[in-house]
Amino acid sequence: MDPHTDPSASPGILQLARKSSITFQDRRDSLPRSNSGEQVMERHLDLDLTYITERIISVFFLPELEEQRYRGNLQEVAAMLKSKHQDKFLLLNLSEKRHDITRLNPKVQDYGWPDDHAPPLDRICAVCKAMDTWLTSDPHHVVVLHCKGNKGKTGVLVAAYMHYSKISAGADQALTTLAMRKFCEDKVSSALQPSQNRYIYYFGGLLSGSIKMNSSPLSLQQVLIPSLPNFQAEGGYYPFLKIYQSLQLVYTSGVYDPQNSRARTLCVTMNPALPLKGDIM
Known part of the structure; x- marks a missing residue:
């Protein structure tokens, strides 16, 4: 269906789509000059829709977006x-x-995880395969x-797919990789989060x-942080440890008062030792 004649689509978004939609050859010609690997089709205070490449699209909604406005924008997109x-x-x-996403498009696969966390490695692999x-x-x-939430989630998977797609790289892979890298760097x-960077x-x-998975369980007995940061001269924070x-x-430790230790170290001892296996954060 031609987007110029489809009455069901939003005129505002379609107008921007017509202005910013480019062919792959256009992208090939423009990348060296513009040094940009993305096409933003719709940007306002509520959402950011970006063509990372001609076939990979990012749709990001602000985490604090009111529910009714979110649903309306989702329908437009x-x-x-x-x-x-x-x-x-x-x-x-x-x-x-969300069931309303599935109603708008039946081809939906859910891979969500909590904001500000890194996704498990098997989930990263599943998304890349999909x-x-x-x-x-x-x-x-x-x-x-x-x-909808932390934009770092999109960054983790785009960066991961950048690695994954190199395995079966075709003639145009260099250009696609450049576009994905520019998206990650610029957007x-x-x-x-540090854990998200680490999982990439x-x-x-x-x-x-270069990295091998250890399939055997390990026992964690102690976590030592040799130097606690001094965020405020008079304290102001009370660290604790969570293990996922x-x-x-x-595991959740007690709350520690760093002012009680002049050495400014933190030592958390598990008794008995904590058996762990797989993705640990």
Whole structure:
């Protein structure tokens, strides 16, 4: 269906779509000059819709967006995507599961995890496989990464797919990689948590073979932080430790007062030792 004639799509979004939609050849010609690998089709205070590449789209909603406005914007985005890509788009939901998203587009897969956490490695791998399977099955297929909340979630998966797609790199892979890298650097790098950056590194290492998974359980007996940061000269914070195994909380320490220790160290001892296996945060 031609987006110029589809009455169900939002005129405002479609007008921007017509202005910013480019062909792959246009992107090939413009990237060296503009040094930009993304096309923003719709940007206002509520959402940011970006064509990371011609076939990978990011749709980000602010976490504090009021529910009614969020649903209205979601309907607009769905109408635009249907008018431009018909039934050729797969939506990967990186936030909490919502039935209204499925009603707008039946091709939805849920991969959400808590904000400000890194996703488990098996979930990163599952998303990359889903993206690759969908994109390689039809040259007209596109993937939409939906996120409401922490934009770092999108950054983790785009960076991970950048590593993953290099395994079966084609002739145009260098340009696609450049576009994904520019998106990560320009749009989401500041939103990435340290654990999210670390899991991007882990995933890349697993793919390259430089990191090996340990399948045997280990026992954690003690966590030592040799130097606590001094956020305020007179205190102002009370650290504690939480340990997650595959996103499940398995240990919470007591709250510590760093002012009681002149050495400004923190030592947490588990008694008995805590058995751990798999993804640990």
